[in-house]
Amino acid sequence: MLGKLVIPFFFLFSAASSLASMTISGTRIIFPGNEKEVTIRTNNKGSKPALVQVWVDDGDINADLNETDVPFITTPPVFRVEPGKGQSVRLIYNGSELPQDRESIFWFNLLEVPPLYKDTANVDRLELAFRTRIKIFYRPKTLTSSSAGQMEKIQWQVLPGNKGVSVINNTPYYLSFDRAALQNGGGSGELDTAMVAPFGSASFLLKKGAMAGVTGATIRLINDYGAAIEKKLILSADNKLLLQNN
Incomplete structure (x- = not known):
């Protein structure tokens, strides 16, 4: 029986990357200071189901998710999307204090994990996990322009x-x-x-x-x-x- 070879690779792609199945609607997120949450739309453009994890970081791409202190919560944090379907993600502001005289920046992450199929479970394979990051601009309600x-x-x-x-x-x-x-x-x-x-x-x-x-x-x-x-x-x-x- 052949052994299983699993090699994870993490690449940064833009939301329009043709190599990843999952896409994000938009290339940036503006979070108005007078809102408690915004909705982010994700879509599976591929021909197979996708397992997705989403989270927010403060700019450190290698930060430990359990130790990252950010004022946003994503829900659902993990989900499955069928081919040709979409999933809305709620980005919720937890009320932590942020500067009110200027914008603050954070990053929304979407990690697409390849599915495991029974017919390839016992063969050598290369798994690619695609990670997409886009900017979140928190804009205080005192700022009315751009x-x-x-x-x-x-x-x-x-x-x-x-x-x-x-x-x-x-x-x-x-x-x-x-x-x-x-x-x-x-x-x-x-x-x-x-x-x-x-x-x-x-x-x-x-x-x-x-x-x-x-x-x-x-x-x-x-x-x-x-x-x-x-x-x-x-x-x-x-x-x-x-x-x-x-």
Whole structure:
């Protein structure tokens, strides 16, 4: 009789990953501070049943679930979804104190565990468990806009040597970017972007060294619905990048 070889692999995929059967409706979760819970819809796009586990972490992907202290509960925490069917997950806020002058961020995790079939129970096999993570933005009820609605408050400046740009986030919202690039008369240079925390700052460096003759920039900020809002920036005399009015 052949032995059973089970090798678990954990991959991070976007919600639109074609390799995993389970998907999440949306690429981010906005949790309004005046709500006690929100509903997250999951769907099985595959041809076989899926066993799913869901939970929330604070950003540490390797955190022990029994020791993670987060203000959200997911229910049901484990469920089975038939092919072509869906399952709603309740994300419940437990009332723990969070900052009320800015957004807080957490992560929603969905782990899809492959089913065990009787006809393959005694044969060598490779099991792949797919893990999907999307951001949860807790938005206090005192905040009535969004990052996309306050783009004029973001400060941009070209770094010395034209090696990239500095970003100062003067808003209470997290800034997530789909893309950013510096431009000159002959083309553009793509920047390495990162999420910028509320009232924080970051440097976006060019992926390929420096760039001569910078005239402006293009940024693509991700809004609450996961869509990218593109804006043009123009270079001012003091090396700042100013939002161009459309």
